[in-house]
Amino acid sequence: MSKLTRRAFITTGIAAGGGLVVGIAMRPGNQVKNLASKLGEGGEGLIHTYVKLDSDNVVTAIVPHSEMGQGVHTALGQMLAEELDADWSQVKVEEAPAIGEYASYSAGRRYLFAGVDFSNLAIPTVDGVMMRVADMLNLQITGGSMSVRTTGIMAMRIAGAATRELMQTAAASAWDVPVTEVTTEDSHVVHAASNRREPYSAFAATVAEMTPSQTPAFKDPSDYKIVGKYVPRRDIPAKVDGSAQFALDVRLPDMAYASVVRSPVPGGSVVSVDDAAARAIEGVLDVVVIPKSSVGGMLGETLSTEAVAVVADSYWTANRAVQALNVSWSETGFESVSSDDIYAQFERDISAKTKRETDRKAGETESAFASAARVLDADYHVPFLAHTCMEPLNATADVRNDSAEIWVGCQNPLGFRRDVASILGIDPENVTLNNHLMGGGFGRKARPDYAMQVALLSRAVGRPVQLIWSREEDVRQDFYRPAVQSRFRAAFDSDDNLIAWENTYTNKNEPIEAPLIPYSVPAQDIGYVSSPVHIPFGAWRSVDHSQHGFFTESFIDEVANAAGKDAYEFRAELLQNSPRHLAVLIRVAEEAQWTRPLPAGRGRGISLQESFGSLVAQVVEVTVADGKVAVDRVVAVIDPGLAVAPDGIAAQLESGIIYGLTAALHGEISIENGAVAQSNFDDYKSVRMDEAPLIETYVINSGNDIGGAGEPGTPGIAPALANAVFDATGLRIRQLPLGNFDLNYQAEESGVVG
Amino acid sequence: MSTSFWVNGEQRTLDVDPSKPLLWVLREQLALTGTKFGCGIAQCGACTVHIDGQAMRSCVTPISRVEGRQVTTIEGLRGDDGDLHPLQQAWIEHQVPQCGYCQSGQLMSASALLSNNPNPSDSDIDAAMSGNICRCGMYGRIREAIKSSSVASTSDEKLFYNVAEVDHV
Incomplete structure (x- = not known):
């Protein structure tokens, strides 16, 4: 075994059955009982296995991230296999278990030390610290478009490259040839001069005794055979024949089903329950008040308020019985609050600018506005949004006296395990959490409230329970993308140059850079005020970028128009010092044939948004007719540094665009009497096939640091769409969703169309 | 009962x-x-x-x-021989599913469409498939996969057809 100190080292070990494992070791004598099936007797010390090599030369990549269709299992497998020079057809990928040893330390390193470039010598120490921190925080998160650029970059490819080097060294020694003459290909070591070729597995036992390099040499990207190439996603075949196992598909002996309801006004608790009608329904087993519970975590507190659940022999029965309940909920003080009240509060707080905090201050905005030849101002706002994952929230639990087993699809398995243990008052080591494929996540499944509910419910009824939220509960009890108001002022000099940009918005979350603009404007003052609401906050695909992308990329369009400039040319002029941004913008204009004239009634809009380390530019083409907008075509260009899985990036862009388009056209959670007014897909609409545009995607592999893919497609669609509507009609959309507007009326008024 | x-x-x-x-x-x-x-x-x-x-x-x-x-x-949905239905095969070739949760329903709607109408137009596909939501937004891939399984068209023709259709709205 290699060095065993408090620092985290790549190391090797012998797998059960005689194969090889490579992963991270942290301290001596670390017996990990849950890894026993993966580690042999000699494996103590090795706590976080990335790659396993079986005696039949099959490589298994062990990925500590959840799969929700973003292709993370495939992409991280590719990164490991590439540097290992593995035969992709002989590579398996499996998800790491929800145990502390698989805490996402590299995501933690990225999260806590963003922008810090550690030396190779320092990395083991930093990783050692982060492994303890991540374990302590129970961080096993899939989110923030982070997996490829954290675990992929900082762990999988290092493990692969280090293992390949050991294979070369072991073969050179056995064959008594210089190591420089030993090459690798398709999970084999090769010595061409003597015509020798052996599978990696032939050297597994030797390599298991060797000490890997902590700083292995990586391949030149021009030699890549797996990364950057098309490979079919590993999770897809099971998703076309019904065999993919989601948490909803779990079946246990003696399992009952449950449905649940919470206070329509967030925060309400149960005053009384009349369950006579519910209990009278045949098949109902019990009616249970699930107590309020609360946990901390990376996203802040998750409060699971009191709920009433019906347990039955069928979900259909349980849900009918929930509808037959007569529950009286406590007053929260928010019973009279409506969306209008919330927007009025935002207006008041933005105008008062009380305790305004600054995101960016550059130049002298006050003097610029004082001396401006012209000032343009505008207010934007967007509503709350729900996530509506296709798979309604559900979880299954079997809670015993001092142990529990949970089946769930979630974005933070380790955190969920900790949270369930916490509310049950048992040791996390006695909670087994089985994470499943997720039927959508989008940030919602990082919140553990649904797992907390089912754990308490199973304990209450003393048997395994599968809790399924109705779609109505899913829409009404979300952690919502916040509603935001954003106020802008732009100052022009007498030559129509943009000299100052001022922006104040409500309620900052993350990422902190979301409201910043890439454009070269000499004076900028960007900041926010706090305006608390009673609707709980949730991370929603691209988080604050989803609002600020719409705001800033719409207002810069207004500014361009006010300056009498073309929307593309104007942006390009302000990006002369940002070549990477400019390249993406130019490419999208070329691919979309920006200058090609469109007939009356049609329009074209552009946007540019950097988020999660990737740059995305979009051009949207619309047709406005009969008061309605049809989105004909979206051209999107992304610069993710390097596309590890090019078709995966394309799919993520397509997906992010449709997700954002649904929000732009239809998405609105409104508040009436303190409660969410919407309930299901009939009143909280999604884009469907008949509204889906043709989407063309293009990738620029700029060679910059690898960026994220899951979220960057989302922020730019709403502004590009609104800008296209302006181009077609002269109507400036400053509120979403677009579906609330009668574009026909406005178009006639403007005289642009019709 | x-x-x-x-x-x-x-x-x-x-x-x-x-x-x-x-x-x-x-x-x-x-x-x-x-x-x-x-x-x-x-x-x-x-x-x-x-x-x-x-x-x-x-x-x-x-x-x-x-x-x-x-x-x-x-x-x-598989054939009696156990082989995947041509649409299931097309779903893999076009890498249609993301989370995959809606795809059973998408495939059942699409297979009913093709058995009634082996060569559907874009508007036929809209009519048959708009009852199926995909929150991952894979509509473009679903459309392409259906067309690749229909009797008439080839992939390149389809792309030009879509672009031409858009240009002449």
């Missing part, structure tokens, strides 16, 4: 509340979990199955309505 019907070619007789939706009979009593619950009100299509060859939303279909009828679920 006893209900008898055929599921994927096999006769099933169950003692069940006649108003229980087919979806929950499939999932809870027959362990056919490929058919998914998404909304419960026939709005999302995740629960789509074939009843006598027609695409139907099983979440609002009482079990009494399928008495004596042929139900096909995603588990029965």
Whole structure:
């Protein structure tokens, strides 16, 4: 075994059955009982296995991230296999278990030390610290478009490259040839001069005794055979024949089903329950008040308020019985609050600018506005949004006296395990959490409230329970993308140059850079005020970028128009010092044939948004007719540094665009009497096939640091769409969703169309 | 009350509340979990199955309505030889699914469409598929996969067709 100190080292070990494992070791004598099936007797010390090599030369990549269709299992497998020079057809990928040893330390390193470039010598120490921190925080998160650029970059490819080097060294020694003459290909070591070729597995036992390099040499990207190439996603075949196992598909002996309801006004608790009608329904087993519970975590507190659940022999029965309940909920003080009240509060707080905090201050905005030849101002706002994952929230639990087993699809398995243990008052080591494929996540499944509910419910009824939220509960009890108001002022000099940009918005979350603009404007003052609401906050695909992308990329369009400039040319002029941004913008204009004239009634809009380390530019083409907008075509260009899985990036862009388009056209959670007014897909609409545009995607592999893919497609669609509507009609959309507007009326008024 | 019907070619007789939706009979009593619950009100299509060859939303279909009828679920979409249905193959070739949760329903709607109309136009596809929501937004890939499985077109023609159609709106 290699060095065993408090620092985290790549190391090797012998797998059960005689194969090889490579992963991270942290301290001596670390017996990990849950890894026993993966580690042999000699494996103590090795706590976080990335790659396993079986005696039949099959490589298994062990990925500590959840799969929700973003292709993370495939992409991280590719990164490991590439540097290992593995035969992709002989590579398996499996998800790491929800145990502390698989805490996402590299995501933690990225999260806590963003922008810090550690030396190779320092990395083991930093990783050692982060492994303890991540374990302590129970961080096993899939989110923030982070997996490829954290675990992929900082762990999988290092493990692969280090293992390949050991294979070369072991073969050179056995064959008594210089190591420089030993090459690798398709999970084999090769010595061409003597015509020798052996599978990696032939050297597994030797390599298991060797000490890997902590700083292995990586391949030149021009030699890549797996990364950057098309490979079919590993999770897809099971998703076309019904065999993919989601948490909803779990079946246990003696399992009952449950449905649940919470206070329509967030925060309400149960005053009384009349369950006579519910209990009278045949098949109902019990009616249970699930107590309020609360946990901390990376996203802040998750409060699971009191709920009433019906347990039955069928979900259909349980849900009918929930509808037959007569529950009286406590007053929260928010019973009279409506969306209008919330927007009025935002207006008041933005105008008062009380305790305004600054995101960016550059130049002298006050003097610029004082001396401006012209000032343009505008207010934007967007509503709350729900996530509506296709798979309604559900979880299954079997809670015993001092142990529990949970089946769930979630974005933070380790955190969920900790949270369930916490509310049950048992040791996390006695909670087994089985994470499943997720039927959508989008940030919602990082919140553990649904797992907390089912754990308490199973304990209450003393048997395994599968809790399924109705779609109505899913829409009404979300952690919502916040509603935001954003106020802008732009100052022009007498030559129509943009000299100052001022922006104040409500309620900052993350990422902190979301409201910043890439454009070269000499004076900028960007900041926010706090305006608390009673609707709980949730991370929603691209988080604050989803609002600020719409705001800033719409207002810069207004500014361009006010300056009498073309929307593309104007942006390009302000990006002369940002070549990477400019390249993406130019490419999208070329691919979309920006200058090609469109007939009356049609329009074209552009946007540019950097988020999660990737740059995305979009051009949207619309047709406005009969008061309605049809989105004909979206051209999107992304610069993710390097596309590890090019078709995966394309799919993520397509997906992010449709997700954002649904929000732009239809998405609105409104508040009436303190409660969410919407309930299901009939009143909280999604884009469907008949509204889906043709989407063309293009990738620029700029060679910059690898960026994220899951979220960057989302922020730019709403502004590009609104800008296209302006181009077609002269109507400036400053509120979403677009579906609330009668574009026909406005178009006639403007005289642009019709 | 006893209900008898055929599921994927096999006769099933169950003692069940006649108003229980087919979806929950499939999932809870027959362990056919490929058919998914998404909304419960026939709005999302995740629960789509074939009843006598027609695409139907099983979440609002009482079990009494399928008495004596042929139900096909995603588990029965493969051919009698066990090979994937051409659409399932096309779904893999076009890398259609992301999270995959809606795809059983998408495939059942698409396969019913093609068996009634082997060469659907874009508007035929819109009409047949707009009852199925995909929150991952894979509509473009679904459309391409359906077209690649239809009788007439080839991939390149389709792309030009789409662009041309857009340009002449």
